[in-house]
Amino acid sequence: MWVYEKKLEYPADVERTNPRLAREIITQYGGPDGELSASLRYLTQRFTMPSNYSKALLTDIGTEESVPIGYQ
Amino acid sequence: MYEDKVNLIKSIQLVGFAVVEMQLYLDMNPCDVNALSAYNSYVARQQNLITTYENMYGPLRSNTSQSCYPWQWINDPWPWEMVY
Numbered sequence: 274m275w276v277y278e279k280k281l282e283y284p285a286d287v288e289r290t291n292p293r294l295a296r297e298i299i300t301q302y303g304g305p306d307g308e309l310s311a312s313l314r315y316l317t318q319r320f321t322m323p324s325n326y327s328k329a330l331l332t333d334i335g336t337e338e339s340v341p342i343g344y345q
Numbered sequence: 346m347y348e349d350k351v352n353l354i355k356s357i358q359l360v361g362f363a364v365v366e367m368q369l370y371l372d373m374n375p376c377d378v379n380a381l382s383a384y385n386s387y388v389a390r391q392q393n394l395i396t397t398y399e400n401m402y403g404p405l406r407s408n409t410s411q412s413c414y415p416w417q418w419i420n421d422p423w424p425w426e427m428v429y
Contacts, residue, residue, distance in 0.1 A: 277407045279418075280354055282362065284429045330372040337365060 282340060312338035351429055353398050357405075360391045 303309045315335030322328045367384040374380060395405055403417040404410040412418060422428075 276409070279405050279407075279424060280357065281424045281427070282358065282365070284355060284358060284427075286429050287425065326373055326375075330369065333369055333372055337369075 308338045312336070350398075350402055351427070353394065353401075354427070355429070357391065357394045357398060360387055360394060363387045364391055 301307055312335045315331045315338065319328050319331035319335065322331060364384065364387045367380060367387060370380055371377065371384055399405055399410050403420055404412055407418065
């Protein structure tokens with residue numbers, strides 16, 4: 274289950290709007306090679322992992338990769 | 346006043362980042378005693394900082410911290426509204 278923390282992982286100040294930069298960032302996050310699809314891939318691949326190491330690592334990386342939406 | 350709050354949040358972010366990285370390392374190196382003790386001490390520090398913050402400024406997590414009256418979760422600032 275998703276547990277929300279009311280803080281960013283890293284401090285980020287939004288000083289002004291920048292549509293071109295915003296488009297780059299949203300593509301990095303949600304685009305075809307973005308972190309969102311990577312995180313879902315990790316969280317799906319972990320079901321076929323043979324070792325406890327890899328089950329844990331894919332769970333934790335998949336969780337962290339899905340975080341950047343928190344930068345919003 | 347606001348500066349104290351921001352500094353506390355920054356400390357939580359600092360320690361929290363260390364916890365995340367140590368966790369990933371320990372997934373692949375579960376028998377590294379030194380790393381494990383570092384992880385445990387970071388987690389303890391993180392817990393202290395979070396408790397301090399929540400007692401002063403309200404809940405940081407949606408379902409593991411209590412709230413005084415009225416319900417505090419809806420209060421500003423949200424993460425994207427914070428000024429550092």
